[in-house]
Amino acid sequence: xxxxxxxxxxxxxxxxxxxxxxxxxxxxxxxxxxxxxxxxxxxxxxxxxxxxxxxxxxx
Numbered sequence: 001x002x003x004x005x006x007x008x009x010x011x012x013x014x015x016x017x018x019x020x021x022x023x024x025x026x027x028x029x030x031x032x033x034x035x036x037x038x039x040x041x042x043x044x045x046x047x048x049x050x051x052x053x054x055x056x057x058x059x
Contacts, residue, residue, distance in 0.1 A: 005046075005049070006046070006050075009042060009043070009045075009046035010046075012042050013039055013042050013043055013046075016035060016036075016038040016039050016042060017036075017039050019035050020032050020033075020035040020036040020038075020039070023035055024036075
């Protein structure tokens with residue numbers, strides 16, 4: 001089941017990806033690459049916090 005926090009993390013990833021693609025195709029390639037690095041970073045933070053919540057429930 002998708003929680004509200006999961007939705008916001010996926011929304012942030014989608015926005016970051018869209019901005020990155022826009023920057024890349026508009027000719028600002030360095031800015032596009034910089035923004036593209038945010039996508040795995042945001043996903044990593046989301047996974048980390050999800051695991052923290054699951055670990056707290058099992059303890």
